[in-house]
Amino acid sequence: MNITRRDFLNGILLGTGALLLEMPAPMRLFAQSSSGYGFGGIGDYASSNGNTNAVISAFQTIEKGNVLSQRSEIIETDESYDLVIVGGGLSGLGAAYEFLKSSPKHSKCLILENHPIFGGAAKRNEFLVLGERLIGPQASNAFGVIDRPGIPGYDIYRDLGIPTEFEYGELSSGLKPLDFDTTNFGYRLWFDSKSIGHYYAGQGKDDPGRWVAGFWGENLAGTPYTEKTRKDFLRWRNIRERPYDGSDYARWLDTMTYQHYLENILNLDSEITRYAHPVLASVVGLGCDVISAYAALQVSMPGFPEFQGHRSLKNSHWHSFPGGNDGFSRYFIKTLIPDAIEGRKSFADIHNGRVRFSELDSNSNKVRLRMNASVVHVEQKDSPAPGKRVAIMYLRDGKLYRVRAGSAIMACGSRVTRKVVSGLPMAHAAAYTQFHVSPILVANVALTNWRFLYRLGFTACKWSDGIGFGCNIRKPMYIGDYRPPLHPDKPTILTFYISFHQPGLPIEEQGEEGRKSLLETGYAAFESQIMQQMKKLFTDAGFKAESDIAGIILNRWMYAYVNPQPGFYFGSEGKPAPRDSIRRPFGSISFAHAELNGHQHWVAAVDEGRRAAREALSTL
16 A cells, blocks of 8 residues: 555544654754645644645646547536636635625625635644644735725625734743744844844855844844845935925836836936835735836835835734635635634634534535536537537546536636636727736744744844745634644744745746746755754754754646736826726626736725626626
C-alpha cells in the first residue's frame, strides 16, 4: 500500500497528534520530496491551500485552449438554473447573496467553485502545535470595521451580522511590552514602532548584518543610507502638499507609474523606490515600475497628502479574523446555506464550526455550491426556454459536465474568464488584454515558540535580500473557544507574503516569469529558502529551525493580483478604462471580480458580485 507523505502527515496530525508533538520538530518530515504540493495543515481546509494541483492543471489546460478537443464525451446533467455563478470567492458569494435576497421565491442558483472548499483566496490554514490550534490566512486579509451608513459595504456588513468590536490576546504580565499588529505586515510598516525591525545584510565576514529598530521614530538612524536619502525617506512619508492642483488629480496620477511619481515628480532618491517595490507588490502584485500612481494612493502608500499611515498600532482601525477574510466567506455561506456550517448564526459558531460539505450542493437549497468544478467553457445559446440561454461546461474528477442557465456570472479572474467565455465581443476581448495578473506565495510558518523574536524586541521584520521582504506575527483575535496563547514560549504563526516582481521587465513578462518560478519551485526548495532566510535573520537571537519550526504551509496563487498599470482606472489615449468595458454585460453573461476595482479588497469583491447579480436578475 502506497501512502503519500502528505497523507502520512495529515493522518498523523489528525489521528495521533499528541505523539507527533512530542518530537523535536514535525518540520523535519515535511520536505522528504521536492515534487509534492506540500503540507496542507489540519481541518476542513487541509486539502485546499492555495491553488491546488487539480486547479493548476485545469488552468494550464484552459490556457492551451484544448479542453473540448481532448474530451469528446460531455455528461449532460439535465440541470437548469436561473443563474449559474462561476467562482465561489467573495465576488461569487456576494452575487449569490444578492440573488438570495432579491430573486423570486422559487428561483434557483448554482455556484461552481474549482477548489475543494469555498472562499477563493479568503481561506485559512490550520495547524495543531503542542496541543494549540493555530489559524492563519491563506491570502486575502485585513478589514476595517464598517459601523455607520455612508461607508462602502455598510449594508452587507450590517445584514450579515458581523461584529464591530473584537477581543484580542495580550502579552502576559511581567513580559516587556511589544507592539503587535492585528493584521499582516504591509499595514504596519509605516508606523513608528521599535517592534518593527529592519535588517541590513553585511558586506563580508568582518561586516555582519545589523538590525535597526524604530526606523521612522529614529529618523533612520543606524541605516546605511546617506543623509540625503534619509531626508528623502522622511519627506516621502510626511509630505503634506499635492504636487498637482488640477481638478483631475486622480486621473493625473493614473497617467504615470508610482516610480515616475516618486523619482520624477517628487524627485526622491531611487532608494525609496527600491524600498517600496516589494511593499507595493505585496498589495497589488508588482512594483513601482509598472503600477499606476493612483493605485499606490488607493492602497495607502506614502508620498501623498492623503496618506494615513502615521497612526500608532494602538490606534489602528485594521483587523483580521484568524484566517484572514475567511470570516467573510464563512458568514456568507452561513447566510446562503445555513446548515453548511455547524452551530447557530453566532460569531463563534460561524468561525469555529466544522463545514458540512454534504449540505453545500443539496437539491433543497435555493443556492447550491458545487466544489472541485473547474469551468472550461461558457456559451450562449438561442433558446426560447428562459433557463437554457447559457451552457456551462466544467471539469470534475477528470470528466466533463454541462449545466444550463438563464444567466451566468463570471465571478472568477480575468485570465480564466477571457479564455472560457465563447464569442467575447471585441471590446471585451481588447479590454481583457489590459488585465495583467501576477502570482503571490503566502507562507505560514508554525512556530513552537517565538522567543528569538522576543529577544530582538520585534514582532515584525523587513529585509531587502533573500526570499520575500518581510514577516510578522499577529495579535490573535479571540473567538469563542479559539484562544491561542500570546507568549514568546508558546506556539504562534509567522506569516510571509512573497511576491515575484522583477523591476525592469515589461508588466506582462513579470507576471509570466513569476508564475513560472512559483510553479517550478518545489515545496522542499521553498521550505529550504524560508528556513535559510530565518536562519540568516534570527540565528544570533537563538533561533533553531529544528526545534522552533513545527511546520510550513505554502499557499501558491497563480493569478493572485491584477496589476493596475497607468490608464487602468481612467483609460488612456482616448480609450475607456478596461474595467468599464468588462462591466458591460455580454448578452446573458455578466462579469464580476475584485480585479475590476484594480486594488482588490473584500468590499470591492462583494460589490462587483452584487452589481452583476442585479444585472442577471433583470433578465429573469
